[in-house]
Amino acid sequence: MELLVPREKYLASGIHICSKSRTKFMKEFVFRIRSDGTNILDVRKIDERLRIVANFLSQFEPNEILVVGRRDVCRNPIQKFSEVVGAVAIVGRYLPGTLTNPTYSQNFPTPKVVIICDPWIDRVAFQDALKINVPIIVLADVNVTPTNVDLILPCNNKSGKALALIFWILAREYLKRKGIISKDEEFKYKLSDFT
Numbered sequence: 001m002e003l004l005v006p007r008e009k010y011l012a013s014g015i016h017i018c019s020k021s022r023t024k025f026m027k028e029f030v031f032r033i034r035s036d037g038t039n040i041l042d043v044r045k046i047d048e049r050l051r052i053v054a055n056f057l058s059q060f061e062p063n064e065i066l067v068v069g070r071r072d073v074c075r076n077p078i079q080k081f082s083e084v085v086g087a088v089a090i091v092g093r094y095l096p097g098t099l100t101n102p103t104y105s106q107n108f109p110t111p112k113v114v115i116i117c118d119p120w121i122d123r124v125a126f127q128d129a130l131k132i133n134v135p136i137i138v139l140a141d142v143n144v145t146p147t148n149v150d151l152i153l154p155c156n157n158k159s160g161k162a163l164a165l166i167f168w169i170l171a172r173e174y175l176k177r178k179g180i181i182s183k184d185e186e187f188k189y190k191l192s193d194f195t
Contacts, residue, residue, distance in 0.1 A: 003043070003044070003047045004050055004051065004169050004173065005165070005169060007043055009165065009191075010046065010047070010165070012161075013159070013164070014156050014159045014162050015041070015043075015046060015155050015156050015159070015161075015162040015166065016031070016040055016042075016043055016046065016155075016156065017038060017040060017041075017156050017159075018030075018038070018039040018040070018141045018143075018154075018155075018156055019038070019039065019141050019142060019143045020036075020038055020039065021142075021143045022142040022143060023143060023144060023145050025144070025145055026141075026142040026143070026144060026146075026154060027142075028045075029041050029042060029045050029046075029049075029142065029154040030042070030142060031045075039142045041142070041154055041155070041156075045154065046153070046154060046155055049151075049153045049154060050166070050169050050170065050173070051173070052151065053137055053151055053153050053170065054169075054170055054173035054174055054177060055177060056113075056135070056137070056151060057113065057137075057170065057174050057177075058174055058177035058178055060112050060113050061112075062085045062086030062087050063086060063087070063109055064109075064111055064112035064113065065087035065088065065111060065112075065113055065115065066087070066088045066089075066090065066099075066111035066113070066114045066115070066129075067081060067082060067087055067088070067089050067114075067115040067117070068089075068090045068091075068114065068115065068116055068117065068122050068125040069090075069116075069117035069118070069122065069163075070091075070092060070093060070094060070117075070118070070121045070122050071117065071118060071158070073158065073160035073163055074091060074117045074118075074163055075091045075092070076160070076164065076194060076195060077160070077163040077164045077166070077167040077168075077194045077195070078091050078117070078163075078167065079091060080167065080168075080171070080189070080193055080194045081167035081170060081171050081194070084189060085171050085174050085175065088108075088109060088111065090125065094122060094124050094125040094128075096124050096128070097128065098125070098128060099111070099125075099131070099132050100128050100131050100132060110132065111129075111134055112134055112135075113134055113135045113136075113137065114129040114134055114135070114136050114137070115137045115138075115139070116129070116136060116137070116138045116139070117139050117157055117163070118139065118140075118141075118157050119138045119140060119144055119146075119149070120144075126138075126148075130148055135150040135151070136148065136149055136150050136151075137149075137150065137151040137152075137153065138151070138152050138153065139153050139155055139157040139163075139166065140152050140153065140154060140155070140157060141155075141156065141157055141158070142154065153166070160195060161195065163194075164191060164194035164195040165191060165194075168189065168191050168193075168194045171189065171194075172184065172187040172189075175187065
């Protein structure tokens with residue numbers, strides 16, 4: 001099967017370079033371990049998971065998708081993804097109770113799916129999503145134990161270039177699966193728009 005983007009584009013983004021520690025749950029996604037102990041992900045498996053996530057997201061209307069990311073490197077990719085597909089974004093600090101406290105949530109649409117950029121950094125949003133019982137998609141390094149996660153996307157979730165590529169691909173594939181565009185060439189956004 002042809003990759004969503006050329007292999008070189010995946011490698012240039014650093015999407016495949018992860019941490020040195022790894023849980024047994026993430027072992028299946030590791031291609032090899034470098035001599036310095038760094039885990040290298042299998043690009044084909046990342047590509048496969050991107051397809052699965054895009055297919056899953058296409059079941060939802062744009063305003064039913066919430067994307068959360070506290071790290072600074074998440075800001076531009078998340079905001080651009082949200083702008084392109086019409087999803088809801090929370091970048092920066094997530095206020096506890098945003099999804100569960102009626103005082104906050106009355107002005108905030110209840111999502112039907114939540115994308116978490118880092119299950120550790122964004123753990124408060126993760127816990128809120130669990131409380132409202134919606135599917136959770138996690139972008140995760142290999143040091144994660146994917147408990148209570150519906151879909152996991154193994155990747156380097158600490159790199160701005162990798163996150164830009166992930167959200168660029170997800171935006172394009174979401175629009176294709178929703179029938180808004182029919183082929184890659186119709187997607188008018190460049191990868192640089194997401195960085």
